[in-house]
Amino acid sequence: MLKVWGRNNSSNVQKVMWGIAEMGIPHERIDAGRQFGVVNEPAYRAKNPNGLVPTIEDDGVVLWESNAILRHLARKHGKLMPAALADQARVDMWMDWQQTVLGQGVGPVFLGLVRTPPEQRDMAAIDKAKQAAIAAVGTLDAELEKHMFVVGNTFTVADIPIGIMIYRYKTLIPEAPARANVDRWYAAMQARPAFRQHVTDIPLT
Numbered sequence: 001m002l003k004v005w006g007r008n009n010s011s012n013v014q015k016v017m018w019g020i021a022e023m024g025i026p027h028e029r030i031d032a033g034r035q036f037g038v039v040n041e042p043a044y045r046a047k048n049p050n051g052l053v054p055t056i057e058d059d060g061v062v063l064w065e066s067n068a069i070l071r072h073l074a075r076k077h078g079k080l081m082p083a084a085l086a087d088q089a090r091v092d093m094w095m096d097w098q099q100t101v102l103g104q105g106v107g108p109v110f111l112g113l114v115r116t117p118p119e120q121r122d123m124a125a126i127d128k129a130k131q132a133a134i135a136a137v138g139t140l141d142a143e144l145e146k147h148m149f150v151v152g153n154t155f156t157v158a159d160i161p162i163g164i165m166i167y168r169y170k171t172l173i174p175e176a177p178a179r180a181n182v183d184r185w186y187a188a189m190q191a192r193p194a195f196r197q198h199v200t201d202i203p204l205t
Helices: 010-024 044-049 065-078 085-115 123-144 157-172 180-190 193-200
Strands: 002-005 027-030 055-058 059-063
Touching: 002 010, 002 044, 010 027, 010 059, 010 157, 010 193, 044 055, 059 065, 065 085, 065 157, 085 123, 085 157, 123 157, 123 180, 157 180, 157 193, 180 193
Parallel strands: 002 027
Antiparallel strands: 002 055, 055 059
C-alpha cells in the first residue's frame, strides 16, 4: 500500500493527499514534520535526506518533492495526466511555475502573516510578496481565459498545486483585484470534495 509521510496542514502534503483522493488510491498517511517530529530520525532521513515532507513509499519506490510525487502517481494510475506528450509538457511547465513564480509570492505572505508573530513581521517584505503574487495570478488569469482548467478543458494534476496556492492567496490577500477567469476556475476547485477535504477544511497554521 502507498505510504505518505507528512502532516495534513502542509501545503505540499495537501497536494499529494488531494491527488490521491482524486485518483482513489488506497494509502496510509503517517504524521511527520513540525510538532510530529519523525523527519530527523535516521530511518526517515534515509528516505528523504532533506528532512522535509512529504515523502512516499510506493511499491518500493521512494520519492520526495510533492509535484514529482503527483506526476508519478498520475502516470502510474493513468489518471489526471493528459495523453498527448505536448500537454504533459504543459502540465510540467505549470507545476514548475507554481513553485518558481506563484509560490515565490504566496509563500512569503503565508510565512509572514501565519507563521510570524505580529510584532516580528516585516510588512514591507510581505507587501512586496503580495504584489508578486498578484502579478503571478494575472498570468494565470490570462491562461485560464483560453480554457476551463490550467491545461486544457480537463482537470489534471497541474490544477492541484496551483489550487492550493490560490486558496492561500485568496485567504491572505483578500484585497487582491478580482480576476474573472481565476475566480471561475477556483469556484470549480471549491466544488471538488477532495479539495474541501484536504485543503479548505484544514485551518492555515
